[in-house]
Amino acid sequence: MGFEGATGKFGAKRALRVGVVGAGVMGTNHARVLAGLPDTTLIGIVDPLPEHRARATELAGCRAFATLDELLAEGVDAVTIAAPTHLHHEVALACIARGIHILV
Known part of the structure; x- marks a missing residue:
């Protein structure tokens, strides 16, 4: 069963808009994989x-941003958090507060 995609204002299917937090080895790998997914x-x-x-x-x-706020301002539906572990809580709460889905 695959992801059915996000829906727009009138129910039309659109690509899921995702971002990655953390551009170390793991975050860069997440970004590479996400960039190749259909409907994403x-x-x-x-x-x-x-x-x-x-x-x-x-x-x-992909584009790169210096701050989380810059990325979120571009309009994302979800983010994967691959920042250092001690930052997970802070980043996750900031995304949750904006209604953005997270993968930690």
């Missing part, structure tokens, strides 16, 4: 370190 649009990846953002852009072919 990878909006981008967020990481405070410029070198991580550059690597993620190169390997996953």
